[in-house]
Amino acid sequence: MAVDKVTIVEVGPRDGLQNEAGFVDTSQKVALINLLSDCGFRRIEATSFVSPRWVPQMADATEVMARIERQPETVYSVLTPNLRGFEAAVAARADEVAIFASASETFSRRNINCTIAESLARFRPLADAARRAAIPLRGYVSCVVECPYEGPVLPSAVARVTAELLALGCHEVSLGDTLGQGSPETIGPMLDSVLAVAPVERLAGHFHDTNGRATESIELSLNRGIRVFDSAIGGLGGCPYAPGAKGNVDTMKVQALMERLGFETGLRTEGLEAANAFALAMRPNERVSTQSAR
């Protein structure tokens, strides 16, 4: 019988470390990514080319990309908010770039300092440049069920932004429960709405684990046919513009869930344990709370 496969996108080095209090040394970031590369991940989100004034933790993006030991089969992806970030990502030999929009207006303003419509307009030249350079483009939608500033988010708003990102040329859109407040009761209707406008094979789940219910949301998403999930080793991180949000769902938890449900991830247990121990050891006690660039 063919085994059903799931891809885990390891986002700890970016989504995790962007939120740590105090600057994590570049060597530590590089060592973490190298350990993750040894686990068999085919997709690692390594860093982001954003404004260092907004997210100081990612100020060493170019150096991180230059120093990691790349596995030939692994895609090293980076976040890019604008054309400037894209150009820096290309120069750093990123294999994939990710643009990030929000389903909530206030989160969009707090995170990237523009409205949702403005963000989509800003992404267009970036998407065109990515197409010309044949660099795969990933999209994110933040706040798919709840916004830290506006409260519950309408499923139709998530579907609208997802459709726009796909129209821009994203090969995949990752649905972000930024605040980690999702449950099957809220994730279900959101997925219903998104699946009405997007093919399931173009979607990924990105769940933070603030309430410890991320694996329930993943299980529900699996039942709807989603086979790509983002997670962070050691449960690292959060989002600097989502006060109160805890880290991404822990990669070890997702791996255990997939093993229990009979899905193959291609990840090596020994490697995961080593990377997990390293991530836990590098995790400072305190996180950044709300940051403001202005």
Ligand SMILES: CC(C)(COP(=O)([O-])OP(=O)([O-])OC[C@H]1O[C@@H](n2cnc3c(N)ncnc32)[C@H](O)[C@@H]1OP(=O)([O-])[O-])[C@@H](O)C(=O)NCCC(=O)NCCSC(=O)C[C@@](C)(O)CC(=O)[O-]
């Ligand atoms: C989008 C901007 C740049 C707008 O920021 P802005 O202030 O409106 O734009 P700006 O053009 O005036 O630029 C401000 C400064 O940044 C510089 N700058 C401008 N662009 C770049 C660049 N690419 N790389 C390096 N520097 C850049 C620019 O040169 C200027 O420098 P200054 O004059 O102050 O010295 C800013 O808001 C920003 O960088 N935001 C990023 C915020 C961020 O990274 N948030 C976390 C990631 S999203 C997330 O975690 C959610 C996700 C994806 O995981 C899914 C989920 O869970 O929901």
